[in-house]
Amino acid sequence: MTADTPLLSTHALVVRAGQRTLVPALDWQVLPGQRWALLGQNGCGKTTLLRTLAGLSAPAGGEVRLLGQSLAHIRTRELATHRAWCPQQHHDVFAMSVLDVVLAGRQPYAGRLGWLGPDDRAIAAACLAQCDAAHLADQDVRSLSGGERQRVALAAALAQQTPLLLLDEPTAHLDVNHQLALGRLLTTRREQAIVMSLHDVNLAQRCCTHALLCLQGGSAGGPRWLAGALHEVLNPAHLEQAYACHMLPVTLQGQTYFVPAP
Numbered sequence: 001m002t003a004d005t006p007l008l009s010t011h012a013l014v015v016r017a018g019q020r021t022l023v024p025a026l027d028w029q030v031l032p033g034q035r036w037a038l039l040g041q042n043g044c045g046k047t048t049l050l051r052t053l054a055g056l057s058a059p060a061g062g063e064v065r066l067l068g069q070s071l072a073h074i075r076t077r078e079l080a081t082h083r084a085w086c087p088q089q090h091h092d093v094f095a096m097s098v099l100d101v102v103l104a105g106r107q108p109y110a111g112r113l114g115w116l117g118p119d120d121r122a123i124a125a126a127c128l129a130q131c132d133a134a135h136l137a138d139q140d141v142r143s144l145s146g147g148e149r150q151r152v153a154l155a156a157a158l159a160q161q162t163p164l165l166l167l168d169e170p171t172a173h174l175d176v177n178h179q180l181a182l183g184r185l186l187t188t189r190r191e192q193a194i195v196m197s198l199h200d201v202n203l204a205q206r207c208c209t210h211a212l213l214c215l216q217g218g219s220a221g222g223p224r225w226l227a228g229a230l231h232e233v234l235n236p237a238h239l240e241q242a243y244a245c246h247m248l249p250v251t252l253q254g255q256t257y258f259v260p261a262p
């Protein structure tokens with residue numbers, strides 16, 4: 001690996017679901033410090049692509065590399081020190097305190113007997129505080145509201161302290177104040193790269209540096225993924241091609257936002 005090796009890269013990556021090709025052949029790179037918004041209409045394949053990038057689903061073709069190494073050759077424990085994965089849904093079956101859920105994010109660093117130390121507890125507590133969830137530490141995770149559970153899941157992903165964060169709709173269930181707080185928190189994590197699926201184009205405008213947008217009507221009528229700096233990708237023409245919806249740019253205090261045309 002050299003200094004300019006991307007943190008994450010895809011090479012002619014093909015992703016399929018059943019008979020459908022969601023990602024035809026994606027060549028793409030993510031560098032440290034970049035924050036990518038994964039955008040596109042419902043069912044276009046954002047979650048499936050993220051799961052493939054996380055190593056949870058095998059590609060139908062091509063390759064994903066993490067720190068220059070093929071995902072297929074990275075062991076699970078090592079993978080957990082390279083990338084954190086925060087899914088869209090959380091299924092809590094057993095009684096567990098919120099703090100223990102976040103401490104699970106420290107397991108890749110546990111000693112041979114699986115024990116975690118005071119440093120791990122301090123990191124978990126700090127991540128809970130960053131996600132405005134410190135007051136929930138002793139609560140049974142099964143009793144949390146949707147937004148509280150989402151913030152705890154984000155804290156667990158942050159506690160993993162990986163160079164890459166993969167977040168599937170991290171603002172789902174969050175009220176507007178917590179959405180903005182999350183956006184601000186993610187922009188402070190300059191040493192990490194972040195790839196997150198979002199439905200809110202304007203949140204992407206606020207907190208991302210780059211976008212990967214799924215356009216409809218590519219070659220042979222299939223999808224085409226457009227990658228680049230945010231200002232290159234997010235414009236009314238591309239958004240219409242992605243969402244079949246006309247969006248108007250509006251500038252407020254020097255920042256451009258997109259609103260659906262009346």
Ligand SMILES: Nc1ncnc2c1ncn2[C@@H]1O[C@H](COP(=O)(O)OP(=O)(O)OP(=O)(O)O)[C@@H](O)[C@H]1O
Nearest residue numbers: 017018019022040041042043044045046047048049
């Ligand atoms: N095993 C499967 N067989 C057939 N189709 C599948 C299978 N798994 C997923 N799909 C389809 O693949 C598509 C992509 O799903 P995915 O969850 O990745 O979309 P998404 O872009 O994240 O959507 P949303 O914005 O609604 O969360 C969907 O149309 C889904 O129905």
